[in-house]
Amino acid sequence: MKAPQNPTLAEVGEQAAINVIAAHAPSPRNGDDAAVLDHDAPNSRTVVTTDMLVEGRHFRLDWSTPAEIGRKAITQNFADVEAMGARPIAALLALSVPAHTRLEFVSELARGIGDRVGDYGAELVGGDITDGDAVVVSVTAVGQLGGSLAELRLDQARPGQILVASGEIGASAAGLALLRRFGRDGVPREFLPLVSSHCAARVSEGRGFVARSAGVSAMTDNSDGLVADTTTIARRSNVSINLDPAAIAPSPLMRQAAEVLEADAWEWVLSGGEDHTLLGTTFRAAPTGFRVIGSVDHRSEGEVLLDGRAPSWNKGWNSFA
Amino acid sequence: MKAPQNPTLAEVGEQAAINVIAAHAPSPRNGDDAAVLDHDAPNSRTVVTTDMLVEGRHFRLDWSTPAEIGRKAITQNFADVEAMGARPIAALLALSVPAHTRLEFVSELARGIGDRVGDYGAELVGGDITDGDAVVVSVTAVGQLGGSLAELRLDQARPGQILVASGEIGASAAGLALLRRFGRDGVPREFLPLVSSHCAARVSEGRGFVARSAGVSAMTDNSDGLVADTTTIARRSNVSINLDPAAIAPSPLMRQAAEVLEADAWEWVLSGGEDHTLLGTTFRAAPTGFRVIGSVDHRSEGEVLLDGRAPSWNKGWNSFA
Numbered sequence: 087m088k089a090p091q092n093p094t095l096a097e098v099g100e101q102a103a104i105n106v107i108a109a110h111a112p113s114p115r116n117g118d119d120a121a122v123l124d125h126d127a128p129n130s131r132t133v134v135t136t137d138m139l140v141e142g143r144h145f146r147l148d149w150s151t152p153a154e155i156g157r158k159a160i161t162q163n164f165a166d167v168e169a170m171g172a173r174p175i176a177a178l179l180a181l182s183v184p185a186h187t188r189l190e191f192v193s194e195l196a197r198g199i200g201d202r203v204g205d206y207g208a209e210l211v212g213g214d215i216t217d218g219d220a221v222v223v224s225v226t227a228v229g230q231l232g233g234s235l236a237e238l239r240l241d242q243a244r245p246g247q248i249l250v251a252s253g254e255i256g257a258s259a260a261g262l263a264l265l266r267r268f269g270r271d272g273v274p275r276e277f278l279p280l281v282s283s284h285c286a287a288r289v290s291e292g293r294g295f296v297a298r299s300a301g302v303s304a305m306t307d308n309s310d311g312l313v314a315d316t317t318t319i320a321r322r323s324n325v326s327i328n329l330d331p332a333a334i335a336p337s338p339l340m341r342q343a344a345e346v347l348e349a350d351a352w353e354w355v356l357s358g359g360e361d362h363t364l365l366g367t368t369f370r371a372a373p374t375g376f377r378v379i380g381s382v383d384h385r386s387e388g389e390v391l392l393d394g395r396a397p398s399w400n401k402g403w404n405s406f407a
Numbered sequence: 408m409k410a411p412q413n414p415t416l417a418e419v420g421e422q423a424a425i426n427v428i429a430a431h432a433p434s435p436r437n438g439d440d441a442a443v444l445d446h447d448a449p450n451s452r453t454v455v456t457t458d459m460l461v462e463g464r465h466f467r468l469d470w471s472t473p474a475e476i477g478r479k480a481i482t483q484n485f486a487d488v489e490a491m492g493a494r495p496i497a498a499l500l501a502l503s504v505p506a507h508t509r510l511e512f513v514s515e516l517a518r519g520i521g522d523r524v525g526d527y528g529a530e531l532v533g534g535d536i537t538d539g540d541a542v543v544v545s546v547t548a549v550g551q552l553g554g555s556l557a558e559l560r561l562d563q564a565r566p567g568q569i570l571v572a573s574g575e576i577g578a579s580a581a582g583l584a585l586l587r588r589f590g591r592d593g594v595p596r597e598f599l600p601l602v603s604s605h606c607a608a609r610v611s612e613g614r615g616f617v618a619r620s621a622g623v624s625a626m627t628d629n630s631d632g633l634v635a636d637t638t639t640i641a642r643r644s645n646v647s648i649n650l651d652p653a654a655i656a657p658s659p660l661m662r663q664a665a666e667v668l669e670a671d672a673w674e675w676v677l678s679g680g681e682d683h684t685l686l687g688t689t690f691r692a693a694p695t696g697f698r699v700i701g702s703v704d705h706r707s708e709g710e711v712l713l714d715g716r717a718p719s720w721n722k723g724w725n726s727f728a
Contacts, residue, residue: 095727103727119490119627120456120550122558128449134532135441136547138501140539169440180459180501180545185727211455214545217726218461224501224535224545226457229441237443306440405538406416406424406506 095192095217096185103215106193107179111200111210115176121211123176126232133229133237135166141221143405149265150285152191156198157286159225164206165307165362167229168294171238176211176228177203182218195223198286206291238298238305243323243367249380250302250372251334252293252364255312256351257283259358260340263347277343287362293375294364300373302366311359313390314402316380319367320389325382327367328391333379356392356399416513416538417506424536427514428500432521432531436497442532444497447553454550454558456487462542464726470586471606473512476544477519478607484548485527486628486683489615492559493550497532498524500546503539516544519607527612559619559626564644564688570701571623571693572655573614573685576633577672578604580679581661584668598664608683614696615685621694623687632680634711635723637701640688641710646703648688649712654700677713677720 095103108116115121125132137159139145145155164174179199183192192215203210211228231237261284264273273281282288297305304323308315312334316327336344336351344351364376372378388396416424429437436442446453458480460466466476485495500520504513513536524531532549552558582605585594594602603609618626625644629636633655637648657665657672665672685697693699709717 100726118558118561119487120454120493120548122491122552123453123455125446125452131446132444132453132549133441134444134455134497134499134547134549136499136501136533136545137535138503138537138543138545140503140537140543142540143538166440170443172441176455178455178457178547180457180547182459182461182543212457214458215726216459216461217464218541218543219463220540222459222461222503222539222543222545224457224459224543226455226499226501226547227441228453228455231443237439240439405421405536 110196152194153198160202163227171298172229179213242304256355259354301370311402431517473515474519481523488550492619500534563625577676580675622691632723
C-alpha cells in the first residue's frame with residue numbers, strides 16, 4: 087500500500103492546514119487568540135482594510151494557480167493600505183475551502199501569500215480556516231502610518247494638480263478577456279504577461295509611502311476601473327480630472343491582443359480595473375516610480391474627461407450587477 | 408403597479424447594500440480605501456484577529472435571524488480581542504451574499520453588527536461586499552492594548568493559580584441540540600434562552616480588560632469547547648488544569664433540556680464551545696464578573712482533569728472533521 091501522496095483536508099484535518107500556512111508565512115505574533123502589533127512611534131497611526139475574493143467571481147481555479155490567488159489577495163489589500171500613504175505591516179487570512187480540497191492547494195495558496203507579504207516586509211499574523219462549499223479568501227491588511235503627515239484621502243485632490251500613476255493600466259482586463267476566449271492553456275504564448283497581470287497584478291511595493299513623503303495629497307488604487315476610480319476622487323474632492331490619452335494609451339501587446347480578440351483595448355484601459363495601479367494627485371513633480379497621466383481642474387460638467395471629452399468607456403466593477 | 412416592497416441585491420445593487428450597512432453601523436473613519444485608527448497612548452499596542460462564519464456550518468438561515476448572525480460574528484471576534492486583555496475598538500466586515508438576497512437581510516445583519524459594536528463602544532470602520540453562492544460573514548476585530556502591562560497569552564498559566572470564568576458554559580451547545588431536534592419554531596418556549604445563547608452568545612463587554620488590570624496572566628475564550636480550550640492553555644503553559652464539577656455543573660434549564668432530549672448535559676458543558684466564555688488564570692482573587700471554576704497545577708498525565716479524573720467528554724470543534 088502506498089501512503090497518501092496528495093491528501094485532502096478531510097483526511098488531514100484543520101491543524102495540518104494551519105501548519106502548512108504557518109510554514110509558508112511564519113510570524114512570532116501568530117498562534118494566540120489575537121496578534122499584538124507594536125507601534126513604531128508616538129504619533130504613528132494604524133490603517134486597516136479588508137477585501138474578499140470568491141471563487142467563480144474574483145478568480146477561477148482553472149485560470150489561476152493557488153499561489154496566484156494568494157498573491158492577488160495580498161496585492162489588492164495592500165494596495166488599499168498604500169493608497170492611504172501607509173506602509174503594509176501585517177495581514178490576516180480567513181479562508182473557506184471545501185473538505186475535499188487538497189492540502190497542497192492550501193499550501194500553495196499560503197506560499198503565494200507568504201511570498202507577497204515578504205515582498206512588502208510584512209507578516210501574516212493570524213487567520214481562520216473553515217469548511218465551506220466554495221473557496222473564499224478574505225484578507226485584512228494592517229498598515230502603519232508614521233509621523234504627522236496627513237493620510238492620502240479621496241477628498242484631497244485640488245485644481246492645478248497633476249494626476250500621477252504607478253503600475254500598469256488595462257493589462258488585467260486584457261488578460262481576463264484572453265482567458266475568457268482561450269482558457270488558461272489556450273492563450274497564445276506572447277500574451278502570457280497579460281494573463282499574469284490578471285491572475286496576480288504586478289504592483290511595486292512601497293510606492294504609496296513614497297508618494298505621501300513626496301507631496302501627493304489624494305490617492306486611490308485602480309481596482310474598479312480607471313474612470314470609475316478617478317471619478318471617486320473627483321466627486322469626493324469636488325474637482326474634474328482630465329486624462330491624457332497619450333499617457334494611458336494601450337501598450338503594443340494590449341493592442342495586439344485586442345486585434346486578435348476583435349476588442350477595443352481602450353475599454354480595458356478605461357473600464358478594466360483590478361490593476362491596482364496607484365493613482366495620486368500632487369502640486370509637485372511625479373514621485374519616483376510614478377508618471378503623469380492627467381491633470382486636476384475646477385469642477386466641470388463631466389467629472390472625468392479624456393482629453394477634454396467624455397470617455398467612451400466609463401463603467402466600473404459592480405457586484406450583483 | 409406597486410413599488411418593490413422588499414427588493415433583492417440584484418435589483419438595488421452594491422451601493423444600496425453599502426448604504427444600509429453604513430446606516431446601521433456608521434463611522435467617520437469609513438469610506439476611504441482604508442480606515443485610519445489613532446493610538447491612545449505612546450505605549451499602546453494594536454491587537455488584531457479574524458473569524459469567518461459560513462452559512463450551513465456556523466449558522467443556518469432557518470435557525471438564526473440576520474441580526475443574530477451579525478451579533479454572533481462580532482461577539483466571537485471581540486471575545487478573541489478580550490482574551491488578550493485588550494479593548495475592542497473597531498471591526499471590519501467582509502460579506503459574501505447571493506444576488507437574490509433581500510436588501511433587508513443585509514440591513515438586519517448590519518443592525519446586529521451595529522448594535523453589538525455599540526455595546527463595546529467600538530465602530531465598524533470598513534468592509535467589502537460581494538456576490539457569492541453562500542452567505543459568508545468574515546469579521547476582523549481590532550483592539551487596543553493600553554499601557555505597558557503584558558497581554559494575556561495562552562502560555563502564561565502557572566501552578567498555584569485559580570481558573571476563573573466570565574459567561575455561560577454549555578448553553579450554546581444546549582441551544583444547538585434543541586434546534587437540531589425541534590427547529591426554531593418548534594423549540595418549547597421555556598428553552599428559548601438556550602436557543603438565544605446559541606444564535607448569539609451573551610458575553611459581558613470589557614471583562615478581558617478588567618481581567619488584565621486585576622492580575623490575570625493567561626486567558627482564552629471558550630470557542631471550541633471547555634476542555635479543548637483549557638487544554639490549549641495547559642499545553643502552551645506546560646501545566647495541568649483541574650476543573651471543579653460543582654462550579655461548572657449544568658444549569659437547571661440545561662438539565663431540563665437534556666432530559667427532554669435524552670442527552671447528557673455534561674457533554675454540552677465540557678465539549679460544547681461557542682459560548683465565548685472568558686477563561687483566565689490568576690494568583691489573585693477572581694476579578695469582578697468572574698467566578699472560580701478550577702485550579703492550575705504542575706503538569707500531570709492528563710492536561711485537563713475534572714475533579715482529578717479524565718473528563719468523560721473532551722472533543723472540541725474541528726473544521727473538516
